[in-house]
Amino acid sequence: MSTKIEEIVEKLKSLTLLEASELVKRIEETFGVDASISAAPTNFSAVNSGVKPEENVPEEKTEFDVIINEVPASKRITVIKVVRSLTSLGLKEAKDLIESVPKPIFESVPKEKAEEVKKLLEDAGASIIVK
Structure with a gap:
């Protein structure tokens, strides 16, 4: 390999998964190619190394439901x-x-709004569940 390619490969090794994902998206956009996993060889090193693809990482919940569970009569x-x-x-x-x-x-409200509503209703005496 040429020294230029070796330098690029060494730089690629230091990328995090998030950076690698952003790089793939940028390459796809720039060159009009599709680098989806179905086009990749089955002996892809990330698969064999036990690294889980980012798709399996659960997304952080961004929308919540605020439920009034119980209200004392008083x-x-x-x-x-x-x-x-x-x-x-x-x-x-x-x-x-x-x-x-x-x-x-x-x-389906944002976390901040759900926490604010929960605090106000609990201060008033209600029992609240945020899901």
Whole structure:
């Protein structure tokens, strides 16, 4: 091999999996090729070395559901007020929601919003589950 190719190979060895993935995407875009795993030889070193492909890494959850699990009778009015301030529900709808727990109050919200809602409702006296 030429020294130029040897230098490139040595640099490639030092890449992390994330950097290698970004490099493959960039090469595919630049040269209009497809470097998918189906086109790769079966004795690919990452497969044989026991390194798991990035596709098997579970994605971090980004959307959460906030569920009112339980509301003590003594805290119902306070929780209804908080529910109304967090949502666009009217008094009757908020009351119905509180009476039919466990019930989701927010679905598919970001982690920060889910934590904020959970804190407000727990401070009001409700038992909350974030999934």
